[in-house]
Amino acid sequence: MWGGLADQSYPEQKVAVEYDVGTHAHPDQVPRDVRRAEDCARAGWKEVRIMKDHMANDATEAVRKIRNALNDRGWRPSLRRPADL
Template identity: 35%
Template sequence: MGHQLSFKPGEVVSIDGVRLTSPARTWLDLAPMLDLNDLVAAGDSIVVSHGDDFPVPRKPLATVADLRHMVGHHPGMRGVKTARLALDLLRVGADSAPESLMRLALVQAGLPEPTLNIVLRNGLGHPVVWPDAAYPEYRIALQYDGVHHSDPDQYRRDIKRQGLTEGLGWREIRVQKSDLEGDRPFVVEKVRAVLSGSSARTAWERTGS
């Protein structure tokens, strides 16, 4: 069964002669079909951007403000309640849905929210490592290793990345797909254990004990 939709000005764009809904409108149209976490992941993929100090700088397809504006203009649409909840959970900097789901799992478990778009620099100030997420206060980097990370060349790059991270005085937590699965994702325990140790060490360093 088809559905008839109405569009406001600017919600349909033309790319190479093909008429498409704008990224912001497409995201809102997904709201009745996705659960909250998946809608956040979809939104993160639209608003993601990286600066010139990243290997591949990126500009967003739309901003969080654009998505908020879209939701505000369609108060009666199906799924708009989920979209409103998702707006407050969107963050700029996640390159993939698993990275978004990793962040959400940690936050929903009551752990501190990791920061995105962090750049680790060497002694000369040159960018050398780009964690998927990080806790800068504790010098902890989170890296999601997807299926392609089993490739031998990628594996060697991952080992080099970990060595660079640790050489800068940071600890790297590597997260796999299985760590995000289930009602109690194991990534929560992974991160909680490292944060607990880092918190105790940081308190010790501050007091000089």
């Protein structure tokens, strides 16, 4: 399963989330990241890349990006409430 290699994954929707920190800008890391993204696409997964600035304001932008990717893959949030509420 390709998603097992991601920082976070949603196997049912085949969405892989990668959090890129400063080390991803290193010249040796860039080609590995490109190959990883290509492998992800070949395996039928959608990769969502989250950068530090996406985490501002309670990670609003990161959540939006991930939710959009999940929605694109057919996910819909449950409207059910927990039984104990």
